[in-house]
Amino acid sequence: MSTAPARPRLVTDRRQRILDAAGPVFAEHGYERSSVDAIAKAAQVSKPTIYSHFGGKEQLFRIWVGEVARQTTEDAVRAVQAIDVTPKKWRASLVGATTDLVVAWHTECAASLARIANAEVGRDPEIFTVLRESAHDPVIEALAGRLAMLGNAGHLTVPDPVLAAKQLIALARTELDDISEFGTKPAPVTVVRRVVKVGVETFLLAYAA
Amino acid sequence: MSTAPARPRLVTDRRQRILDAAGPVFAEHGYERSSVDAIAKAAQVSKPTIYSHFGGKEQLFRIWVGEVARQTTEDAVRAVQAIDVTPKKWRASLVGATTDLVVAWHTECAASLARIANAEVGRDPEIFTVLRESAHDPVIEALAGRLAMLGNAGHLTVPDPVLAAKQLIALARTELDDISEFGTKPAPVTVVRRVVKVGVETFLLAYAA
Amino acid sequence: MSTAPARPRLVTDRRQRILDAAGPVFAEHGYERSSVDAIAKAAQVSKPTIYSHFGGKEQLFRIWVGEVARQTTEDAVRAVQAIDVTPKKWRASLVGATTDLVVAWHTECAASLARIANAEVGRDPEIFTVLRESAHDPVIEALAGRLAMLGNAGHLTVPDPVLAAKQLIALARTELDDISEFGTKPAPVTVVRRVVKVGVETFLLAYAA
Amino acid sequence: MSTAPARPRLVTDRRQRILDAAGPVFAEHGYERSSVDAIAKAAQVSKPTIYSHFGGKEQLFRIWVGEVARQTTEDAVRAVQAIDVTPKKWRASLVGATTDLVVAWHTECAASLARIANAEVGRDPEIFTVLRESAHDPVIEALAGRLAMLGNAGHLTVPDPVLAAKQLIALARTELDDISEFGTKPAPVTVVRRVVKVGVETFLLAYAA
DNA sequence: TATGAATGAGAATTCATTCAT
DNA sequence: AATGAATGAATTCTCATTCAT
Known part of the structure; x- marks a missing residue:
């Protein structure tokens, strides 16, 4: 309990953070011109994380x-x-x-x-x-x-x-x-x-x- | 008049043919997903022809x-x-x-x-x-x-x-x-x-x- | 003799005009980056003219x-x-x-x-x-x-x-x-x-x- | 230790391998005539790898x-x-x-x-x-x-x-x-x-x- | 679970060159 | 002899996606 990291919560936040980051990107550039890379960068997350959470650009x-x-x-x-x-x-x-x-x-x-x-x-x-x-x-x-x-x-x-x-x-x-x-x-x-x-x-x- | 080739007409038609072909492509796929290649193919024309007539995808x-x-x-x-x-x-x-x-x-x-x-x-x-x-x-x-x-x-x-x-x-x-x-x-x-x-x-x- | 066009001279000038135009282009951009198009434009001549006079970019x-x-x-x-x-x-x-x-x-x-x-x-x-x-x-x-x-x-x-x-x-x-x-x-x-x-x-x- | 893959080393070597491959290509053909494709092939690497490591031909x-x-x-x-x-x-x-x-x-x-x-x-x-x-x-x-x-x-x-x-x-x-x-x-x-x-x-x- | 690194496929664009006139 | 129009081939570069760790 003492050294327990504060991560477990963040883990589930990942999903929301990605969505929150994707919003402005999609909103500004449209679907095609929004790159998964850009969304990953905006969410401060790696691309594979997006894929594991959402399965792909389309689904996101x-x-x-x-x-x-x-x-x-x-x-x-x-x-x-x-x-x-x-x-x-x-x-x-x-x-x-x-x-x-x-x-x-x-x-x-x-x-x-x-x-x-x-x-x-x-x-x-x-x-x-x-x-x-x-x-x-x-x-x-x-x-x-x-x-x-x-x-x-x-x-x-x-x-x-x-x-x-x-x-x-x-x-x-x-x-x-x-x-x-x-x-x-x-x-x-x-x-x-x-x-x-x-x-x-x-x-x-x-x-x- | 016997050996007159059928081309001269087409030459000037090229521009219109490209536009006619571009229409459905843009209409169906939108701007981003329409490739110049596809338009060229649809117009039965080579890509450079499109570029020389219109200057680029955007202008087309x-x-x-x-x-x-x-x-x-x-x-x-x-x-x-x-x-x-x-x-x-x-x-x-x-x-x-x-x-x-x-x-x-x-x-x-x-x-x-x-x-x-x-x-x-x-x-x-x-x-x-x-x-x-x-x-x-x-x-x-x-x-x-x-x-x-x-x-x-x-x-x-x-x-x-x-x-x-x-x-x-x-x-x-x-x-x-x-x-x-x-x-x-x-x-x-x-x-x-x-x-x-x-x-x-x-x-x-x-x-x- | 009255309506004779002044062209015959120009015809032979073409070659020199192309060379004169090619000089600055090659000099400024080097061989690779000099396009035959650019040279033709500078010489106010069509590309095929260059080809018929010189045979190709390399030879020019x-x-x-x-x-x-x-x-x-x-x-x-x-x-x-x-x-x-x-x-x-x-x-x-x-x-x-x-x-x-x-x-x-x-x-x-x-x-x-x-x-x-x-x-x-x-x-x-x-x-x-x-x-x-x-x-x-x-x-x-x-x-x-x-x-x-x-x-x-x-x-x-x-x-x-x-x-x-x-x-x-x-x-x-x-x-x-x-x-x-x-x-x-x-x-x-x-x-x-x-x-x-x-x-x-x-x-x-x-x-x- | 038996099943250890031989890759980890290579991963970090990629950058150097690209440079090593680019050298002869540039040296032999000059900048313009050296295609990124050729360098990629010589380095046994895909083109995007070059771009992600160096940002572009010029920077490489x-x-x-x-x-x-x-x-x-x-x-x-x-x-x-x-x-x-x-x-x-x-x-x-x-x-x-x-x-x-x-x-x-x-x-x-x-x-x-x-x-x-x-x-x-x-x-x-x-x-x-x-x-x-x-x-x-x-x-x-x-x-x-x-x-x-x-x-x-x-x-x-x-x-x-x-x-x-x-x-x-x-x-x-x-x-x-x-x-x-x-x-x-x-x-x-x-x-x-x-x-x-x-x-x-x-x-x-x-x-x- | 999360990621750095890698890639196959495909994008726009340009070029030297050649027809048909 | 000269040209407008056309093209096949090649270029740089980007993207969605996936390994191996």
């Missing part, structure tokens, strides 16, 4: 995608669940929640993920499935649920809540790709807030009861 | 991007200009034109271009500029113009035509990424027609005079 | 070497022949002639030739022979002749005039490689003059009668 | 140059330091040491190095600096020191020892380029001995007290 990538998707989705769903359906607050909270949702997806990491996954979908179609199931669908579902509630509460007319959810997001993001140059430049939150609000207002014009 | 890629963008934009703008503002026809023609516009952007080539350019924008930010200026802006401008006309004609209430144009497109495309799996699978035209119509209807709910 | 190179060697040797021999063996002038004219000889070999072209030929001698041993026979030997012979005359005139003691000639040149050039950094930097004539004089003085110490 | 070349220069200089300086200034021995030892010095520089490797460095000096001027500082200057310094001692001992009259050192070397090497055809052919030691002796004798004629 997939796991990273999963991680970011899970995290982002968690944030997005939390934002959606904050929508307050009470008469006095629903408007403001809808705007606020939509903003939070959009912001959650505009994290540097999440934005890069979107770009990269988009690009790699041709090479590895499973990525599409993973992302849809672990990121897209849950958020749409959650949002559709809240919109349905707003319908039931008589604030909105929502014949197809899932469609409405998708459209709300589409409207909220309308100007963002322009502003953030496809997710390359970080858009200041105040700007995001403004454009999202504009989108939500259009949504309300269409869906207001 | 940019020129391909430009070509597709130009072609797509041409089609899209033509679609927009077909919008008929007369009382009886405007609704139908708005739906029709929006459908055509979306279809123009869902060509296999154009869809791939969007995915790839998106992916490569980090490596070569100029692509963003090129695409915005040569593809995105002209279409938005044209569409904004028609929407303004519809406003003047009293059919719509369009305080900000450019915004409206962007929103119309966003709504029209809302379900397309889902359906075409990020542009990977070709969406049947009938399906496209249906989802676009849904989007335009939402747009009209918001913007109808 | 050899002919260039020959040209420079001939020219340089001519100058060097002329310098040597200016040595005046009369009692009053022999010392000064020996210094002057040696300086001229060294200067002739320190032309940008000649210096490069020396460097390059030296380098290429392994690849093409014939170059050594060509240079020795067309450049080195004639100069040594001429100088040996004059030194012998100076011996006969009683000014010097020259048991082996050929050896003496080689030694005189060696002494005269002693510091030049240092100063010109292996012929890369052009040495100012005043400096050349000074170091050559020093060398000749040592020579006279050894050979004075 | 520089390191080789450094190695040969260091080795050669060591030998040359040792030869110079063997000069004995005692009255009875100085003449013979000066001849002997100069011979050794010249021989050290006429190693196949050193001779090639001189040729090649000379050729590459245009492309990479740093080579000149490296060689001068690590090879040329130390030898000249050492030799100048000994000549000064001989001057102090009253055997020679040496107003400028550094100049004298350079001249001694120049005279000793006078006929060597001819004989060895620019360092291409190996000159038999007996021949070297003879021509060096002739050169030293001329030196003594000029510098004897």
Whole structure:
């Protein structure tokens, strides 16, 4: 117990350290241009360690995608669940929640993920499935649920809540790709807030009861 | 005239043949995974020929991007200009034109271009500029113009035509990424027609005079 | 006669124009790094023209070497022949002639030739022979002749005039490689003059009668 | 101990094996015509190994140059330091040491190095600096020191020892380029001995007290 | 478990050279 | 005689992956 090294914990940390290092690398350079070497260096780990933990570049990538998707989705769903359906607050909270949702997806990491996954979908179609199931669908579902509630509460007319959810997001993001140059430049939150609000207002014009 | 060789024609065609061959390759594999070798093989041309015509992989890629963008934009703008503002026809023609516009952007080539350019924008930010200026802006401008006309004609209430144009497109495309799996699978035209119509209807709910 | 083009002359000029263009290119980049393309461009001529006139890069190179060697040797021999063996002038004219000889070999072209030929001698041993026979030997012979005359005139003691000639040149050039950094930097004539004089003085110490 | 593999040794030897293999290749073909492939094959090593050890062709070349220069200089300086200034021995030892010095520089490797460095000096001027500082200057310094001692001992009259050192070397090497055809052919030691002796004798004629 | 060292396969690019006109 | 266009071969260098320890 006296001379016991503090390693055992680190050993399990290795995995996380690699993932943490891989994130920025993938985010900045994309899949192809990210070399395992670079990731190993960033993680201060040797290449074989990466291989023994993840099996290869491809798998490491997939796991990273999963991680970011899970995290982002968690944030997005939390934002959606904050929508307050009470008469006095629903408007403001809808705007606020939509903003939070959009912001959650505009994290540097999440934005890069979107770009990269988009690009790699041709090479590895499973990525599409993973992302849809672990990121897209849950958020749409959650949002559709809240919109349905707003319908039931008589604030909105929502014949197809899932469609409405998708459209709300589409409207909220309308100007963002322009502003953030496809997710390359970080858009200041105040700007995001403004454009999202504009989108939500259009949504309300269409869906207001 | 009897012994005239069949070559002279081909000589000048080389450039186009290379571009034609590069298209599918880039479209299918993306920039990084497309090797000049593969393009040369597909074009039945030697690698140096590509280099003497285009200067390098990067430039070939940019020129391909430009070509597709130009072609797509041409089609899209033509679609927009077909919008008929007369009382009886405007609704139908708005739906029709929006459908055509979306279809123009869902060509296999154009869809791939969007995915790839998106992916490569980090490596070569100029692509963003090129695409915005040569593809995105002209279409938005044209569409904004028609929407303004519809406003003047009293059919719509369009305080900000450019915004409206962007929103119309966003709504029209809302379900397309889902359906075409990020542009990977070709969406049947009938399906496209249906989802676009849904989007335009939402747009009209918001913007109808 | 009226519409006759002025070409016929140019046709024969082509050859010289290519040689003139090849000189600086070879001189600056050496044999390997000089591309036929670059030479063609510099000569404002198409590559096949070079091939039809010279047969290939190698042969063009050899002919260039020959040209420079001939020219340089001519100058060097002329310098040597200016040595005046009369009692009053022999010392000064020996210094002057040696300086001229060294200067002739320190032309940008000649210096490069020396460097390059030296380098290429392994690849093409014939170059050594060509240079020795067309450049080195004639100069040594001429100088040996004059030194012998100076011996006969009683000014010097020259048991082996050929050896003496080689030694005189060696002494005269002693510091030049240092100063010109292996012929890369052009040495100012005043400096050349000074170091050559020093060398000749040592020579006279050894050979004075 | 029975099953101990023979590899561990080799692993660390890789670097040296590459250098040893690179030497002859560079020496025979010069920098440009030496392909990394050829060196790898000669070293029985894969190309990436070379790159991981040396970073690239250029750096490998520089390191080789450094190695040969260091080795050669060591030998040359040792030869110079063997000069004995005692009255009875100085003449013979000066001849002997100069011979050794010249021989050290006429190693196949050193001779090639001189040729090649000379050729590459245009492309990479740093080579000149490296060689001068690590090879040329130390030898000249050492030799100048000994000549000064001989001057102090009253055997020679040496107003400028550094100049004298350079001249001694120049005279000793006078006929060597001819004989060895620019360092291409190996000159038999007996021949070297003879021509060096002739050169030293001329030196003594000029510098004897 | 973790790693330094090694590699086979393949990338972009350039070159000397030759057709067909 | 001159050229634009094309090419086979070779170059340097990088990468994902795997041993042997």
